[in-house]
Amino acid sequence: xxxxxxxxxxxxxxxxxPRSSAADRxxxxxxxxxxxxxxAHFLLTSRPAGKVYAGYWEFPGGKVEASESVTDALHRELxxxxxxxxxxxxxxxxxxxxxxxxxxxxxxxKVFKRSEEHTSELQSQFRISYAVFCLKK
Numbered sequence: 001x002x003x004x005x006x007x008x009x010x011x012x013x014x015x016x017x018p019r020s021s022a023a024d025r026x027x028x029x030x031x032x033x034x035x036x037x038x039x040a041h042f043l044l045t046s047r048p049a050g051k052v053y054a055g056y057w058e059f060p061g062g063k064v065e066a067s068e069s070v071t072d073a074l075h076r077e078l079x080x081x082x083x084x085x086x087x088x089x090x091x092x093x094x095x096x097x098x099x100x101x102x103x104x105x106x107x108x109x110k111v112f113k114r115s116e117e118h119t120s121e122l123q124s125q126f127r128i129s130y131a132v133f134c135l136k137k
Contacts, residue, residue: 011095019101030063031077032059034059034092052101061109070107070109094107
C-alpha cells in the first residue's frame with residue numbers, strides 16, 4: 001500500500017487501479033475488533049465469497065450505522081458475525097484507506113473482555129472461516 005500525499009495522509013490500496021474522484025465516493029466508517037488473548041494469540045476471519053476481497057483474512061467488524069457509536073457497532077457486528085458478546089472495547093487507532101471500490105475509515109478497537117465460545121461451535125453455527133494466530137515464536 002502506498003501513502004497518499006496531501007493534508008490528510010491515507011493508505012492507498014492497489015494504487016494502480018482506477019477509482020472515481022473522492023468527491024463521488026462517500027467515506028464509510030468501519031469498526032474493527034482486535035481480539036488478543038493473554039497467550040498472544042489473536043483472531044482473524046476470512047472474507048466471505050461474493051464480497052470484495054473474498055477469502056482475504058481480516059480482523060472482525062463491520063460498518064458503523066448512522067445511529068450508533070463505533071463501539072456500539074463493534075458490539076453489534078461481533079454478535080451478528082461471530083456470536084461473541086463483548087463487555088469492554090476501547091478505541092485504539094484510526095486509519096483511512098482508499099480502496100478502488102470505496103473510501104474507508106477503519107476504527108480499530110482493542111477488545112478486552114468477551115464471553116468464551118467454543119470455536120468449533122462458532123464455525124458450524126455461523127459458517128465462518130476463522131484462524132487464531134500467535135504474536136510470539
